[in-house]
Amino acid sequence: MSERPLTPAERLLFELSRAAPSRARVEAACREGGPGAFMDLQHHAMRHGIQGLVLHSLSRLQRDGVWPESREATDEALTRLRRQTLFWDMEQDRVLTGLGRAGFDPLVLKGGALRRGIFAPVERAMGDLDILVRPDEVSGVLTSLAGLGYRSEYTDRARGEFLEHHHHDRVAHPAGFMVEVHWGLTRPYEAIRLDPERFLRRSIVLEAEGSPPIRVPRMEDTLVHTVSQSEQDAVRGLRRLIDLDRLASLPDLDWDDVRTHADTVGLRGSLCVTLRLAQLCLGTEAPEDLARGRGLTPASRRAIAAMHPVRRLLEEPERGEAADFHLFRLWCARPDHRDHWLRTCLVGSGDPLHWVWLGEEDPEVEDERTTGLGFLLKLALYQSILSLANLRTRIRQSDDGGPGFWPSADAPDAHPTIQDDP
């Protein structure tokens, strides 16, 4: 990846994603970017699924006179997003009430939980309602959802495979809503396993005016779940980093609980990387040992930095994305998990649901592009290219989340901001 300074829209994206954006930095980026930056900002925000959050932040500043020329467009977009939020709130209430009447008390995960406990609703978009139930409740819950108008978009054959090889089923309402019914939190064939029983056992109840109470995971568990989701995306989504930022800032968060949980399931590396990335992009207050990547080997730290984690967040997917995706996850993984992945890759048994995602009818269609010796050689080649490309920047600090990604031992300031760098 080539080095280049952040564009005004990218600086706005990061700044407006912060819990407390700096008016001065927003104004400076707006001045530099001009009217065109608003369209670019919207494009970035939509790609990361954070349009509501970014525009909500911008709208608050615009009330104080910042970037007045884009105020009308901001208000117009926010009006539509608020309406969408309201639809989801109503539907979440309807679904949970319906399930409650049928005797189910599911745990609400991800967006549905975070928008009640952490964010203002418009700040946290929901693409679907994720609920966690015990495996023996799945069938009954799906039947109840059918009574509320939900239907599966998959064949019976695919759904049968979900039960064996996946951790949730998804049903859709003709009006456009979707519900994912989880019985697990991670894919069964992957090395990282989150224990759904732990999440259910430690759950808490959140109240809200005008809506029924909802059961959500304890915030420490939500944080680890967010990291695992980010790991599955190979840390390409700003939305999950924002979730992490807000969770990390909770005053009563038990970091020892988070560390222990992450270590147990093999997520220490991803926890460190995501927190450091959140710290760089959003100014997240994270424990120093985690933000400095303690627990990762020096080779992993160097390799991760060489992949320019900040740039990876901002760049559009390009050729070689599968190699980048797997390589990043490999370097974040615990050594025994890395071995597990390499073995799985070598014997050619990648994602057993590959044929479903491809829209095929035949389960015998194997994932040939990301398994086998050929793919491993491709990864090795990609790593070599990255290493060579980064040789010239090894001896200097980079401002783009490259080799200077981790704070150096003689740099006590663990909270740099990209926006401050030239």
Add this chain to the structure above:
Amino acid sequence: MKPETRLGPNTADVAAKVIDGEAIIMNLANGLYFSMDEVGSAVWEMVEAGFSLGEMSDRLQARYDADRETIAGDVNRIARQLLDEGLVVETEADAPLHDGPGGDGGRGTYAAPTLNRYDDMADLLALDPPMPGLGALPE
């Protein structure tokens, strides 16, 4: 419709919320949604509370500076529209379920309630889509 007619939300297909004086009502049976402004949202809250059309008119007359005949005509018209759109059903109840919305004590300026109809719910739900899909790895 008779003044003693009582309506209730069609809960099988409809979900609604009143936010900042605006009622948003979605009909999941056909993917349409509706909004009603201040007076309309008061009507909706009284529908949810189980008021008869006559009781709604009495309440509105106490809250707004309009004559009883105008208000009753508007209530009748909006009730018919709500029925036609499948948002409410006639109920057999003979008394309100609860007291319904309270007024602020003063008499506001009356504006005839209107039911605004929208058909872009699916488009709005597709805004700001989630990040990666169900489980697909990148190409």
